[in-house]
Amino acid sequence: MVRKTPSKTVPERAARVTIIDVAKRAGVHWSTVSRALNPEKRHLISPEMIERVETCVREMGYRANALASGLRTQRSHTIGVIVSHLGDPVHPPIVRAIEDCFAEIGYVTIVGNTDNYPGRQGALIERFIRQGVEGLAIATFARNDPDVDVCVEANIPTVSVFRAAESELIPSVRVDDTRAMEIVVAHLADHGHRRIAHIAGPQNVSTGYHRYRGFRRACRARAGDGVSPSVVFAAEFTVEDGETACAQLLREHPDITAISAANDMLAVGALRHLRANQIRCPSQISLVGMNNMQFMDAIAPALTTIHTPTADLGIQAAKLLIAMINDTPIETNRIVLTPELVVRDSVARIRSVARSDADLAAS
Template identity: 75%
Template sequence: MPRRKTPKASTADRSARVTIVDVAKRAGVHWSTVSRALNPQKRHLISPDMIERVEACVRELGYRPNALASGLRTQRSRTIGVIVSNLGDPAHPPIVRAIEDRFAEIGYVTLVGNTDNYPERQAALIDRFIAQGVDGLIVATFARNDPIIGSCVEANIPTVAVFRDPECDDVPSVRVDDAKAVELAVQHLAAHGHRRIAHIAGPQNVSTGYYRHRGFRRACRALVKLGVVPSVVYGTQFTVEDGEIACRMLLRDHPDITAIAAANDMLAVGALRYLKSCDIHCPNDISIVGMNDMPFMDSIAPALTTIRTPTADLGDRAAAILIAMINGTPIESRRVVLQPELVVRGSVARLREATQRRYDHLAEAPQ
């Protein structure tokens, strides 16, 4: 009977047996030198030639660092958790990518969780990340004065809020000036002759919806001498579907509006969709401004005039703050507010006299 050959160990099997000591022996150095060469935060302590020698030995032996053993030595998992409401929302991927890129530079792995805007799911994700021993959290889903922040504080886990501001002194935050963003939108519409301007607001329990609504009210008060007449309808989510519903309500209750400042681009797209279903032309009949400048807003018809949110910068700044907190380094500011930018495209037109007369008639008609 022929003898069965013993299968050779795979590359993975061989590399599993290689230790940092093996690499050190091959390189002719102490194992601590190998550790520094492979640690992005400490490799500056040794020469480039030594780093190159160690890396060559690592490749030759197929060494893979043991993250668990390293974590036991340093009391760090070299992982962080990032929580967003919906990765399908085009505003979130650039934030997550910027965070991931910044942490990858120092050898960290980013774990991402999706809440779908459910508070209980946010709480479960935070509990899970804390239980898994992440070194810190970046959360884009906090509500205003969110009670779950207490869990982060009790666990002594470094936490940074991004995109939304929980308005809590316990957590640093990085966000855009949401009120200013909507002021830019209203001022742009008013400069094009619009006076009956509506706002499709987002949910008021989160800072993005709350501050954008405040900015709309403030901008309209500043322009009251021009005859600006505001109207507001509130969405429950920042979604296309909510934008459709809100636009229907606006035209039912305020048929004389000539312009809409939406609290985000998805709401604006929903409003556009509803206008098209009613054969109402944008921008000739009703102009629309969105918020965030999500991808492809320049490719829809009409191309959406919007307010650009520096999403990648938000992620990068949040990551920088969390890295400082993990390392015990003082942070310059616990409240970082970035500036928005008006992006002019095709969804806003100057108010035409014929349209103005028609809406004046609607406004004077008995309800």
């Protein structure tokens, strides 16, 4: 293992009754509690439901977030988008798509970067709420992130995009990361690769976790073909971690013939190590990335990768958020988009398999 994923620093919060607690007591979704307590929206639910919620509120001593309630009495026509880093080529298309969708209805988009710094996401959420944004699209949620509760308690429409918070409290829009790795392993196995490694992302975020699980599951499914996985964890989705992980991977597993990287940044780092050590790609080591970032077709060799429909992620997230802001029913709160393999030059059929095929053709 390269190094452990840094643990998320969670600020201590005073124990108090939240809107989520009231919803659980009443046996309803938190948005129903929100409507019951909002004079402008309580007509959307039955009088019996209103009475049930108000009873739970009294019994539990719930007090609404006064700051958030006050800020949301007027329409600001702004929304907030939080990403880990706009320098990551995955995020700009998502942000642009969200911005374009909201611009069509007269909204302004404010963007914040966390730089993967613990605590910065929570600070940005609080700042956006204070600024009176009408909704949030967050691409940085960890799995089971406590900041989800902050958004819910503030009664602010929130959508998780790209990375899923894996919470029933808010909708999410993501790509099928598990299926993506199944496609990668199948592609490599079909080219004769049996010793396949995976440079994984951090396991506290859905992208790293589900890609890792998808890789392992795909290898188990091809075990009858002799596919055997070797895994190295990288701490973050960075070029530097990809380089470090690849170095350790080849030291510990010199017999591998292919590497599946959990994103293109890690793949580029792995390719950097291969070049520095005169290891030819793809003739000695085949390499596959994930996300199909810009310019992956311009490096040498051009990177075979999985296309992540980033613009569609942003569009679908914007549609969900607009519906939530307008209190319009949504058909589903879990949107999962389909990944596609982009075949380029970084994967080759291993020589032993190529010779076997030639022998069969000759016979």
